[in-house]
Structures are given as structure tokens and as C-alpha cells.
Amino acid sequence: MPKKKYAVGVDLGGTSIKVGLVDEKGKITKRLSLDSCAEMGPEKVIAQIKMGIKEISKGKRSKFAGIGIGAPGAVKLKKGTVENPPNFPGWGKIHLGNILRKEFKCDVFVENDANAAAVGELIYGSGRKLKNFVMITLGTGVGSGIISEKKIFRGETGLAGEIGHVSIDFRGEQCKCGSIGCIEAYIGSNYLIERTKKKLEENNNSILYHLTGGDLNLLTPKIISLAAEQNDEFAKSVIIDTGIKLGYVLSSTVHVLDISQFIIGGGLAGFGNLLLEAVENSIKERVMKTFRDRICVNAAKLKNDAGIKGASALVFYKS
């Protein structure tokens, strides 16, 4: 019998389903992307997932170690139940793991996508040598997965690590979730871009004007990075402020979890070392002395395809 050395990783998103065949070292050897068809209801979504897995696994089934799925929202492990994932209308509770086990007759591991990303770093990435860390994903949302003693800390429904909705100011910014002062309402990429555009009105000598061709609606985190690389003081201040605010939340996270290692990924991780240093300094400034010397903030290793890779890592993590 050949050694089973491939896992299928499925990154289930509201817009697209990304599927990849991934080897034990985290290399994607084959990939495809399908429309999620979320608005057409769960049966269609499941049909799309099955189609993607069938297509990617053609001729490789004998080398399969299993299927890993990273899904948004609450997940129950045993039956691989995905509950009311955001942006999937009419979903309710679906035992996605059981459905796929029946179809493909192999091991299937379903996890919340933030936890899958953390397992990706644990198995293939910057967390390989760590026992305890929090993997932060900075994008439209601010999420995290918590690894404690090399295991996912899931909480009651797999949603532990929703740090985007930890508040840094009880009288602060209104967040779309309904609460106040959530870090996501400061550094979630859409909020960040909106606030940066407003501040730019008072800083009209920034080269961000030049880089957007004068149309600030074209402003993106990538353009802010480019301006900072060209030493634009305003762009640098945006990145540093993002890091400082993230540090406020992470210092609270340190106090709750007694975990001192952080790995930062997602689109805004493109802000690079300027961001990482600001985060680390901010945490150190705000944590109790007993934690200070242990604090360490690193970049994620898995960049693009972190979704597929993290999902596939669930297979190697479990097996």
C-alpha cells in the first residue's frame, strides 16, 4: 500500500470554495476554485464542495490521508457540523463532515477557519517549534486561532479567539456587530481604509495622493504599504497606529490566556516589520511585568493559500 501523503484542503468562503491537494510539507500540488453559490442554499454549496473534491482527487485517491475543511462560524467536531455560517443564507445546522465521510469514505476534519489557519502555522509554518501561540488573521475581519499545548483551544463551539470583537474602549467606535470599541472597528481593513481617507484630508502632502492618482477611493492596504516603503510619514503612522491598537487587544489576550507568542497573518500582515514591531512594543508596554520578557510577535509563514493549507493541515494534525 502506498504511503498516504496527500490531504485535500477545502477553504469554504462566502464567495468561493478553494480546493487544493497538499503534501505533508504544505506544498499545494494541484488547486482549483469554484463559486460557493451560497445564495442558492446549502444543497448547492455541498454539491459544489463535492465537485471540487472529486475533481482535485482524480487519480490520487490511493494516496489520500483525508479531507480537511475550514469553514466560517461555529463548528462541532464529531459530526463536522457547521452552524449558521455568516453569509450562507438558509444554512442552519449541517453535518458537513458526515456528509463528506459518506461520500468519500475517508477521514474528514471540519474546523472553524481561524482555527484551521492556526493549525496551518502549527504544522507547516511559524508555529512549528511553538507549544502555545495565537495566530491572528488581519483582513476585513480580525480573527484568531488559539493553540495551547499544541492543540486548538476551541471553547464551547469552536469560536474561541474571536478577538476582532474584544473591545479596546467601552465608549469607543461603533462596530457592525452591535458592540462598541471592538478592535475590528479600528483596524478591520474596511474601517481602517475609511478612517485613513478621512485623516488624509488633513495630511494632503502624503504621497498616497500620488499613488492613488488622486482618487482616494482606490486606497488599499497595499498602497499604504508602498507609501510606507517610500518613507511616507503619514503612511508609516497609519501602520504604527494599527500595530499599537492591535497591541492593546493582544495585551488583554495575554492576560486572559497566559500565552505570549503571536503569529500575524492575513492581508494587513503585508504592513511588514513596521507593523510587527509596533504590535510587540505595544503589548510589552501594556502587559504585567511577569509576562513582558516572553512576548514575541512573528509573521505568519503561510501567506497566499493559507486557507487551503490550513484546512489540509487539519488532516496531518489529527492523524
Add this chain to the structure above:
Amino acid sequence: MPKKKYAVGVDLGGTSIKVGLVDEKGKITKRLSLDSCAEMGPEKVIAQIKMGIKEISKGKRSKFAGIGIGAPGAVKLKKGTVENPPNFPGWGKIHLGNILRKEFKCDVFVENDANAAAVGELIYGSGRKLKNFVMITLGTGVGSGIISEKKIFRGETGLAGEIGHVSIDFRGEQCKCGSIGCIEAYIGSNYLIERTKKKLEENNNSILYHLTGGDLNLLTPKIISLAAEQNDEFAKSVIIDTGIKLGYVLSSTVHVLDISQFIIGGGLAGFGNLLLEAVENSIKERVMKTFRDRICVNAAKLKNDAGIKGASALVFYKS
């Protein structure tokens, strides 16, 4: 051989060492208190602990299940190492567990005191039917112990649950720990009393004036409770505001841990249902919808002697 049904619980504090003989139901059948002699250095403290245990165990050694110790600060389980406990000068790292194992030739379990209090509620108290909860202790400090799947969530050094230093406002009150906006700087009992005294200057028709005989330096949480029971609006507002602010931190805690059950103990738990309801409402107002319906806040069952009982519970929890 007789059934081993007693544990010795040792509550190690900066001022006194409380020792009790505790049965499986959490009843203290014998107790004593010794001076910690913390300022005389660790050898003297250890001698005091040994003396307390010897005294309490006279004639009962054959029924001993073991010794449990709740200690302040960071603890390592294997050797029962207590590291730099606050208010114990010159301590460093001491393998207290190993020292006592050698002396008494029985099982010895050393834990951080907040974790021990949580185990007390898990084994004897309001957490007996819960798999996941956070036990909050409200006193001079604001601490907590986290129970996940009926186990202590310790973090790297046993200090997980330091929620007193979770910030609710990054531009807020200065905390003695050096950070800003820590919940302890709002509702830690000393801070709370100081702030209440200042507010009283603007609310001089409160019966708190009467209850303190006009000397506000005599104000205590107990007196605030008494005034609230007599329907004093000002005293009630102090209690409700304490609950609301605690709720802000606990809603962040829910987002980090995905744990929705809370047990409130410590001196300020004497504020009673008025406090508990304010906490629960405040959490529900601030958490994401997916968590809201699960949120539940209850009073601790172990009141006085929670320290001794929690420490003794470590023995029954482990064995």
C-alpha cells in the same frame, strides 16, 4: 485500610496561611491560621506551612488523600514550583510541592490561587454541573480561573485568567500594574471605594453618610451593600455601574474563550443579585449574537474559606 477521605487545603497569602482539613463534600472539619512571616524570607514561610499541616493532620494521617495548596503568582505543576509570588520578598523559584512531598510522603498539588478557587467551585460549588466556566474573584484584585472541559486552562505559567488587567479603555484610568484602563483600576475594591467617595461629594443625600457616621474613610463594600438594601439610589448605582463595567471585560472574555458561564465570588460578590444581573445584562448587550443566549452569570457557592476549600479541592480534582 480506611477510605482516604480528607484533604488538607492550604491557602497561602501574603499576611496569613490558612490551613484546613476538608472532607470530600467540601466541609472544613478543622482549621487554623498562622502568620505567613513573608518578610522573614522563604525558609520561614515554608516552616510555617509545614507546622500548619502537621498541626492540622494530627491523628488523621491514615485518612489523608493529599495536600492542596493555592499560592499567589506563577506556578509550575510538576515540582509544584512557586515563582516570585507577589508580597513574598526574596522568594525566587521554590519547588514547594517537592519539599512537602518529601516531608509528608503524600500527594501534593500546588496551583495558582485563582485556579484553585475555580476548582473549588468545580468540585464543591456552583460549577459542579458545568463543563466550561470562568470563576471571577472580586476583591482588592480582580482575578479569575478558567475551567475548560472540566480542566483548568493554565496557559504557559498558570496565570491564565488575569482578567483584572484586561483593559476596557486604552485611554482610561491608570492601573497600579503600569497599564491603562485595566478593569481592576475601576472595580478593584480599593479603587472602587476611592471613586465612590469622590462621587459621594456630589450625592450628599445618600444614606451612606448616615451609615458611615459621616466619616467616609469608614466606607466599605459591605456598607454600600447595606445602603443598597435600604434602597439608596446612589449605592445601587455604584453596584450597577460595577456590574456594567465587569460585563464589558467579560464580553471580551467570551470572545476570546468562547466560554459563556460565569461564577462570581470574592468580597464584592456581597453586592448580590443587583450586581449579578447588571453583569449578565452588560455581557449580553456587548457580545456577538451567536454567544448571547448562552450567557449565564451565577454567584459562587463557596464564600468564606473559598481559599482553603479551593486548595483542598485540588486533591479531589486530581485524584
